[in-house]
Amino acid sequence: MPKAYLTIDDSPTRISLNLCHYLKDNDIPAIFYCRGDHIEQHFDVTVEMIRMGFVIGNHGYAHKRAVGLSYDDIIEDISRCEDLIDGAYTAAGVKRPGKYYRFPYLDRGCGAWIVDFDKMPDDVRRIVHGLFADGLYLDDTRPTDALVEKKHKLQYWLADQGFTLPFSGVSFPWYQHPQMAGALDALYTFSTSDWMMTARHLAKDHPYKSTEDLKGKIDSDPYLFNEKHNNIVLIHDQEELEDVFKALIDHMVKCGIRFLPINPHP
Ligand SMILES: [Zn+2]
Numbered sequence: 001m002p003k004a005y006l007t008i009d010d011s012p013t014r015i016s017l018n019l020c021h022y023l024k025d026n027d028i029p030a031i032f033y034c035r036g037d038h039i040e041q042h043f044d045v046t047v048e049m050i051r052m053g054f055v056i057g058n059h060g061y062a063h064k065r066a067v068g069l070s071y072d073d074i075i076e077d078i079s080r081c082e083d084l085i086d087g088a089y090t091a092a093g094v095k096r097p098g099k100y101y102r103f104p105y106l107d108r109g110c111g112a113w114i115v116d117f118d119k120m121p122d123d124v125r126r127i128v129h130g131l132f133a134d135g136l137y138l139d140d141t142r143p144t145d146a147l148v149e150k151k152h153k154l155q156y157w158l159a160d161q162g163f164t165l166p167f168s169g170v171s172f173p174w175y176q177h178p179q180m181a182g183a184l185d186a187l188y189t190f191s192t193s194d195w196m197m198t199a200r201h202l203a204k205d206h207p208y209k210s211t212e213d214l215k216g217k218i219d220s221d222p223y224l225f226n227e228k229h230n231n232i233v234l235i236h237d238q239e240e241l242e243d244v245f246k247a248l249i250d251h252m253v254k255c256g257i258r259f260l261p262i263n264p265h266p
Pocket of ligand 1: 104
């Protein structure tokens with residue numbers, strides 16, 4: 001049976017509790033990577049999500065691209081969200097399982113240069129590039145040395161602060177490359193590309209135009225149904241996309257994918 005971790009970005013929103021009830025009804029565990037500004041707006045929702053047994057990860061305070069921020073500003077942005085998450089766990093009376101982070105837009109400090117593509121063997125680079133750039137037209141020219149250094153410094157900071165990954169068994173050979181498996185921020189192995197279904201993005205020239213297209217993306221993914229390795233699936237918590245969310249998760253479940261508990265001690 002193929003297995004995956006469900007990671008949900010950009011929470012909390014007005015629909016978060018609907019999503020939580022839907023997941024709970026279907027016995028699906030998940031981690032919600034929350035934005036600090038959203039936690040401030042929906043603090044009680046965050047507390048309730050924790051009480052319902054879901055894990056809260058950090059997705060930064062203001063959801064800005066790290067490439068345009070200084071190292072200090074990024075640290076401040078992550079820390080501000082950390083404080084809010086700590087507050088929500090305290091209010092829920094639940095012990096926090098661990099510190100988990102995902103960069104907004106997966107911008108880890110170097111824009112679309114998500115990993116050091118030039119340090120990957122050709123076959124690995126092709127797979128990893130496709131994973132992050134599918135349907136996107138990214139300017140992924142090699143960034144300056146200063147930006148690359150900022151990216152590495154951020155990883156050291158995350159390690160120093162005790163951030164870890166709540167996943168295990170993600171053992172695809174291409175994911176085992178140090179640029180992927182060595183990261184302390186959460187990457188993914190499958191993106192649902194659900195965000196392309198918002199009205200704003202449907203107006204653009206993305207390859208996926210309907211929920212059916214996205215189901216096709218699931219069906220044709222070369223790794224999602226590999227039973228030897230666990231996947232990390234990315235989907236979003238967006239008010240516009242509640243139906244898309246449920247349709248895609250339903251589809252994955254129907255296709256036999258089992259969602260794994262978020263594991264604080266892999
Ligand atoms: Zn996001």
